[in-house]
Amino acid sequence: MEGNPRSTAHIADHPIHPMLIPFPVVFVVSTLFCDLAFWRSGSPFWPQAALWLLGGALVFGTLAALAGLTDFLGEKRIRALSDAWQHFIGNAIAIVLTLVNFYLRYQNGDPAVLPEGLLLSLIVVGIFLFTGWKGWEMVYRHRVGVADEETRLR
Incomplete structure (x- = not known):
């Protein structure tokens, strides 16, 4: 038997991908919260914070990808x-949708948040819920990246 499917991008047998994915997810979810706060308050702080969060999501999303x-x-x-x-x-x-969201906000400023930016943030959070589910299916059902018994004993 070949054992579990192994991660080829790893450090000391620890897969890199699952170490990176929390960052873009948290950044995109936080962007959604900033968009909702802007919708409610109108404060210019929230779109500026969201733009930085989207930038972070793109950097860490690219690394995770x-x-x-x-x-x-x-x-x-x-x-x-x-x-x-x-x-x-x-x-x-x-x-790609996060890149579009970032570009629209960078080019158009605060007016890009409502409704386009908010809608894009909501869609990406929904996609992450689905892809996160699929990622955990790979780990828990298919044991992708899970150490085999002989690896754990080393």
């Missing part, structure tokens, strides 16, 4: 999983 793509391309058993394809495609769409 590179680590995830390395795993995806480096292990044929991962590519064989439909959950992996759904996770991959959904996150690619989320990064």
Whole structure:
């Protein structure tokens, strides 16, 4: 038996992808909260904070995507999983929508928040809920990146 599908992007047998994914998720969810706060208060603080959060989401989302793509391309058993394809495609769409959200806000300022920016933030959070579910399906059901018994004993 070959054991569990391994992460090819790792440090000391610890997969890099799951170490990076919390950052873009938190940044995008925080952007949604900033958008809602702006909608409620009209304070110019919130769109400025959201723009910085979207920038962080793009930086860390790109790093997480590179680590995830390395795993995806480096292990044929991962590519064989439909959950992996759904996770991959959904996150690619989320990064593109985040880039569009950032660009609109950078170009147009506060007016870009309502309704377009808020709607894009909401859509990306929804996508992350789906792709997060698929990511955990890969870990818990398909044991992607989970150490085999002999690895844990080292």
